[in-house]
Amino acid sequence: MSESKPPVKKVIPLAVSTAPIEPPPGADAEMVSLYQAHKKIYPRSVSGVFSRWRWILVFLTQIIFYGLPWLEWGQRQAVVFDLGARRFYIFNLVLYPQDFIYLTGILVISAYSLFLFTAVAGRLWCGYACPQTVYTEIFLWLEKLAEGDRSMRMRRDAAPWTLEKLARKAWKQFMWITLALWTGFTFVGYFTPIRVLAGEFARWDLGSWEIFWTFFYAFATWGNAGFMREQVCKYMCPYARFQSAMFDKDTLIVTYDKERGEPRGARSKKADPAALNLGACVDCSLCVQVCPTGIDIRNGLQYECIGCGACADVCDTVMDKVGYARGLVKYSTEHALEQHWTRDQTVRHVFRPRVLIYTAILAVVVVAMSVSLALRIPFKVDVVRDRGSLARIADGGKIENVFRIQVMNASEVTQNFHLSVDGLPNLIVSSETDISVESTQSRWVAVRLQLPYEGAEPGSHTIHFKIESKELDKSVTEKAVFIVPR
C-alpha cells in the first residue's frame, strides 16, 4: 500500500499543457471551498443550450411578473389582490376570502408540480424559475455590464480603489437599486392598484404601508440577488435539503461522466489521451468557474447543485475546442450512466410509477379545480340566526324567527336577488324578499320568517332558504333551523 502510485495527473507536467482554454489570471489561486460562505464567488458568464433556456425563462417569468399589474380588464386592473377590501380579482374572477379552497388548490397543485418536475428532471425549479436564481441571473448580467466578466471583476476587487473602480461600482449599484425598487414596486402593485401606487410615488407621498413594503421588497431583492446569492440556496433553502427524498436513480440530473472523464489532466491538443492514460477531462476548471454555487460537479451529486447546467454548457464548448465528443458533463440519470443507456432508454424510464402517480394526482386536482371554477356561482350566501331572540310571537299570534343573511355579490354587475323559504307548510318571509347588491359588494339583511300559530310541532325544524339571482338565473340553497317554542 505504501508503494501506491501517485495520482496520475501529477505525472503529467503542467508545462506541456497547451490546452486552448487559458484559465483567467488569478484563477489558479482561487480554490473554491464548499464550506466557506465568506469566500466570494465570482461566477463566469457562460453561453450554451442550458443558459439559453434559462434566459428564455427569465424573460418569460419577468415579462409576466412586471407586465401583469399594468394589464387592464374592463374598468380595473386585471390581476389585483385587494387586501384592503378583501377581494381578489383575477381577470373575470372575483374571489372572496371565503374562496380559500381555491388558494388551497393552487398550493396543492404547486406542491405536486414541484414533486413531479423534481422526480423527472431534478431541480428545474432552482435552475430556471426560482426568483432567487432569476434575479441573481439578472443582477449578474448588470454586474457584468458595469464591471466586466469574472476575471476582470476579481482583478478589480483585489486592486486598490481608484476613481474608475468607484465609478463602475457606483454604476452597478445604481442599476441594481433601480431594478430592485422597480421589483418592489411591481410586487406591491399586485396588492394595491399599481396606477394608484405610481401616483403616490409621483407625488412623493410616502406615508402608506404600501410604500413601506415597496422598499422592504426592494431591499430583500437587492440583498438576495446582489449579495447573498448562492448562500440563500446553500444555507437558507429547505428545498435543497430534502431533494434526496424526491430524487431516485432515474432522475435526470446534471452529472459528470466519471468513466469517460477520469483520470483527468491537462494535455497537448495533439496528444493521444489513451497513450497518456488520460480520460476526456482536460481539468480546465471552467466547470467550477461558471458554477453559481461554486461547487465542482466532478465530485458527484451535491445538495448545493441547483441544476442550472452552466457546467454542462461550458464543458461542451471545451470539448468542441479540443475536438472530443460533447456531453462529458450532461443531463443524465444515475442508472443511465451506470448501465450506458441510450437516450431512448433513459427517456423510457421517465415513465415510472412514482412519476405516473404524481401526474395522476396532479391531473385530478387540476380537473377538480377547473370544474369547480367553471361551475362556480358568482354569489354567496351566509345565514346566521339573530342572536337576540330564538323565537317570538308576532302580531296575530304568528311565530316569528329572525335571521341575518349575508349576500355577497362576486360578480361585477349589480345583482337583484329574490329570497324564498321552504321546509314548513305556510312558512313565509314577512320582510323584504327582494335584495339588490352592488358589484363586488356584500350586504347583511334582516329576514323575518313567520309561521301561523300551531303551524308546526314545538321544537326545531329544518328549513331551506333559496336565494335566486335574477341576472344570472342561478340559485343557492342554504339550510337553517326554524324554532317553534313550546
Add this chain to the structure above:
Amino acid sequence: MKQKLMWVAWPSFLMAGVLELLVFAVVDPESLHWFGQPFDMPRQAVYSLGFFVFWLSVSISGALTLLLAKSPDEVNQPPL
C-alpha cells in the same frame, strides 16, 4: 453567527408568510377587538404588523430550537 442568524430568520420568514395567509384568510382585521375595544387601524396596518409579530414569534421559536440543539459540550464550553 451570521449563518445561524439566517437559519433562524429565513425559515421563520417563510412560516410567517404561511401564518399570515392562514390567519388573515379567515380573520377580517376590521372585526378584531383589542381588550374589548375595536381596533382602530386600517387593514393594511394590521396585515403588516401581524406579519412582523408572526415573524418575530416564529424566530424566537427557531432561536430556542438552535439553543436547545446545542450539545452538552458546546454549552459547557466557556464563552470565547
